[in-house]
Amino acid sequence: MIDKGDNVIEVRNLTKKFGDFTAVDNITFEVHKGEIFGFLGANGAGKTTAMKMLTGLSFPTSGEGKVAGFDVWTQSELIKKHIGYMSQKFALYGDLTVKDNLDIFAGIYGVPPRQSGKRIAELLDRLSLAGERDTLVRDLPQGWKQKLAFSVAIVHKPEIMFLDEPTGGVDPSARRQFWELIYEAVDEGITAFVTTHYMDEAEYCGRISMMVDGRIDALDSPSALKRKYGAASVAEVFEILARGAKRQD
Amino acid sequence: MREFFAFVRKEFLHIFRDKRTLLVLIGLPTALIVLFGFAISTEIRNVNVGLLSADDDVYVTRLMEKIDRSEYFTYVGAFRSEAGLDEAMRRGQVDAALIFGKDFMSSLYSPEGADVAVVVDAVNPNNASMEVMYLSGMISDYFKDDIVSMASYRQQMPATGRLTPNLRMLYNPQLKSSYNFVPGIMGLILMLICALMTSVSIVREKETGSMEVLLVSPVRPINIVIAKMIPYFVVACVVLVNILLLTIFVLKVPVAGSFFWMILVSVIYIILSLGIGMLVSTLVRTQIIATLICGMIFLVPVMMFSGMLYPIESMPEPLQWFAQIIPAKWFIEAIRKIMIEGTPVRYVTKEILILTAMAVVVFTAAVAKFNDKLD
Numbered sequence: 277m278i279d280k281g282d283n284v285i286e287v288r289n290l291t292k293k294f295g296d297f298t299a300v301d302n303i304t305f306e307v308h309k310g311e312i313f314g315f316l317g318a319n320g321a322g323k324t325t326a327m328k329m330l331t332g333l334s335f336p337t338s339g340e341g342k343v344a345g346f347d348v349w350t351q352s353e354l355i356k357k358h359i360g361y362m363s364q365k366f367a368l369y370g371d372l373t374v375k376d377n378l379d380i381f382a383g384i385y386g387v388p389p390r391q392s393g394k395r396i397a398e399l400l401d402r403l404s405l406a407g408e409r410d411t412l413v414r415d416l417p418q419g420w421k422q423k424l425a426f427s428v429a430i431v432h433k434p435e436i437m438f439l440d441e442p443t444g445g446v447d448p449s450a451r452r453q454f455w456e457l458i459y460e461a462v463d464e465g466i467t468a469f470v471t472t473h474y475m476d477e478a479e480y481c482g483r484i485s486m487m488v489d490g491r492i493d494a495l496d497s498p499s500a501l502k503r504k505y506g507a508a509s510v511a512e513v514f515e516i517l518a519r520g521a522k523r524q525d
Numbered sequence: 526m527r528e529f530f531a532f533v534r535k536e537f538l539h540i541f542r543d544k545r546t547l548l549v550l551i552g553l554p555t556a557l558i559v560l561f562g563f564a565i566s567t568e569i570r571n572v573n574v575g576l577l578s579a580d581d582d583v584y585v586t587r588l589m590e591k592i593d594r595s596e597y598f599t600y601v602g603a604f605r606s607e608a609g610l611d612e613a614m615r616r617g618q619v620d621a622a623l624i625f626g627k628d629f630m631s632s633l634y635s636p637e638g639a640d641v642a643v644v645v646d647a648v649n650p651n652n653a654s655m656e657v658m659y660l661s662g663m664i665s666d667y668f669k670d671d672i673v674s675m676a677s678y679r680q681q682m683p684a685t686g687r688l689t690p691n692l693r694m695l696y697n698p699q700l701k702s703s704y705n706f707v708p709g710i711m712g713l714i715l716m717l718i719c720a721l722m723t724s725v726s727i728v729r730e731k732e733t734g735s736m737e738v739l740l741v742s743p744v745r746p747i748n749i750v751i752a753k754m755i756p757y758f759v760v761a762c763v764v765l766v767n768i769l770l771l772t773i774f775v776l777k778v779p780v781a782g783s784f785f786w787m788i789l790v791s792v793i794y795i796i797l798s799l800g801i802g803m804l805v806s807t808l809v810r811t812q813i814i815a816t817l818i819c820g821m822i823f824l825v826p827v828m829m830f831s832g833m834l835y836p837i838e839s840m841p842e843p844l845q846w847f848a849q850i851i852p853a854k855w856f857i858e859a860i861r862k863i864m865i866e867g868t869p870v871r872y873v874t875k876e877i878l879i880l881t882a883m884a885v886v887v888f889t890a891a892v893a894k895f896n897d898k899l900d
Contacts, residue, residue, distance in 0.1 A: 361741040365734030383531020
């Protein structure tokens, strides 16, 4: 647990059990500052449970973890202040305007009012949503809603953003654009922790981990993994690993 | 603290952006008050009265004129036969009738007394009993004041009428039904706003998934819920003031007792209802279920057991026991005592204590359940 400057997430032997069922089985990994970390795994592999522990929503059964330099056991309130979270379910307020939604989350994350105005204008600009600031969110097209949800998650410039299946239900060209946004945020110095179903997206990540039955069975850059398993794509690597899975969704 | 206020602001935005719901919240009590107050009042009005008299007697005619002058009754005319009267009543042309026997006036002075039958169409039993009561009251008044004084002047009989039903209507001397339903409507509407709206609004966040995002944010979970309650508390207070203004200035029902205590009891009830809303929200996952639970478990009993529609005293004993756990029953009773009877507060202590205790229990349960759920 040293080397705090370089790693924004450090996890050692993290385990979560529900009764007899081990949802997350002794995982160990680091996420480096400024990288895009792909957190892959089939449904039921334990991704969501692991993410809940990292975002301060639940406590591990055993093991250690530090997120943004704060302990998952004792400092979950501080962790929450320093991370951003985008849910796989579209979770903004449809009955409020684009600007209201950004204002609310800037407020909730304690962004000082003077800075938040500037930050919100900047984000709206980046999304080319400046003309829609007073539009109700429910009237936006799906792709834009997703981009807005992303902006809301980074309105307070967190150290890490947790993106839970951020591109679910979005067409391929919009997905490409969405990844542009992720890259821009990473350029700002925000580390990205992304779960995804789309294996082609995994190629965009700096490093990926693959969870099978609660364990992390592989962790490396996409190209290194492909070399190691002699596969042509990340999807193939995933298939090889998932073949050994016992848990069914 | 700023985080918390950002959240409270959001809740206000939700309410104010949804103009239709806001309109319903403010408009519904207004409509109910006006409806209950003027349209579906349980007072009787425009009752058509017929007459069947064996002989044309000037005193009977005068009585009918007197009845016709009252605001409740209209005299539609005399019938020659019982069959004719029956026919008219069946057709709905006559709602009530007075039947005087033969030689009514002369038998009035006989020791056996005189017979007058009051016949009413009892299809609506509530109206019927009210009509009988009003009519017999008017008849006895008439004979006591007019005839008996005349008779004593003639010294034909002592000045004590034989027909003297002595009815007194306390607290509501004009028998205005508006008095009774105002506390009932307050109990209903405040419960509706606080319990139903709060629980639906919390559950909606669970349903849409925004609750998940909020739980990951630095806002403390309990603050999420408290922030939800504040705007509905404000709305409930606005509605309360609205109801009171309508009651005092439109229905012209005065507040007989302490205004301060009436407001205080209402605030306790509002807080209690908010607690119920929170408790419901911790138990269910969907807005539909939240609506159903609030509607069936809290709103319907408010109507049934609050004494708004039926008096609790005339219910079977098990139901009377059940009524004791309905918060609205105690609220309505307290408000009725303070607002209409003008009872000093020390006689309302029981109701106030019960409401306060209920609020404490509900909130403790809701917070315990809420914390339990999070883990």
